[in-house]
Amino acid sequence: MAPPNQLCLVLVVFLSIFSLSSLPTNAIIPKANVSLPVPSSQLVENLCNGKAVENRRFCLQALSTPKIIAAMDTTQLGTLIMKLGAANAKATLNVYNEIIKKPGSPQALKALNCCVEAYKYAILSFEMVSSELVEDPQTANYDVAVIGPEIANCEKELINAKVQAPRLLAGNRFMKYYVSMGYEITSTLELENPNDY
Numbered sequence: 001m002a003p004p005n006q007l008c009l010v011l012v013v014f015l016s017i018f019s020l021s022s023l024p025t026n027a028i029i030p031k032a033n034v035s036l037p038v039p040s041s042q043l044v045e046n047l048c049n050g051k052a053v054e055n056r057r058f059c060l061q062a063l064s065t066p067k068i069i070a071a072m073d074t075t076q077l078g079t080l081i082m083k084l085g086a087a088n089a090k091a092t093l094n095v096y097n098e099i100i101k102k103p104g105s106p107q108a109l110k111a112l113n114c115c116v117e118a119y120k121y122a123i124l125s126f127e128m129v130s131s132e133l134v135e136d137p138q139t140a141n142y143d144v145a146v147i148g149p150e151i152a153n154c155e156k157e158l159i160n161a162k163v164q165a166p167r168l169l170a171g172n173r174f175m176k177y178y179v180s181m182g183y184e185i186t187s188t189l190e191l192e193n194p195n196d197y
Contacts, residue, residue: 041069043077050184058177074192078133078140078185085178086126092171093119099165111157115168118150122175129182137193141186148179 048059062084063069063077071077096119100112125143132140155172158165 052184054180055177082126082130089122107161108163111161114157115154118154122147137189144182151175
């Protein structure tokens with residue numbers, strides 16, 4: 001016969017397993033709050049594979065939210081892209097405004113102010129394009145396209161003034177990606193509605 005302390009150990013293990021098996025599974029295994037990548041819709045795939053899109057990977061990642069994946073048509077997707085572009089422009093503008101407050105050379109201040117104006121313009125343009133998508137895709141396409149040169153001029157000013165700010169360069173790069181996505185979606189809308197404007 002087994003010694004009493006071994007019997008006690010076996011009994012404790014058996015009772016523990018038995019009592020745990022009667023509990024619901026989620027009491028044993030905590031629910032992990034992990035966000036899994038959302039598969040993209042065909043609408044998003046088509047857009048991100050478009051010729052005007054500068055960075056396909058960025059496009060797929062930026063457009064991977066459930067709300068965007070659920071977009072039912074090109075106009076709805078376009079509206080969501082314009083909102084993302086405007087939000088990104090606002091966030092980058094805030095970074096520019098932070099940096100302007102720090103002491104710097106007159107050339108740097110001039111370049112930063114140029115960029116502030118470019119981003120204000122970008123915000124207004126993205127917001128305006130959202131309302132133009134349905135009524136006038138051709139004008140919407142133009143209004144998105146002209147954001148690009150404003151951001152390029154901002155970058156040129158930063159380089160000429162020797163402003164070293166990785167956050168600003170990243171913001172400018174992302175803005176170019178949003179502009180390319182906006183241009184692609186408005187071009188698609190022009191093709192879908194050739195006689196509507």
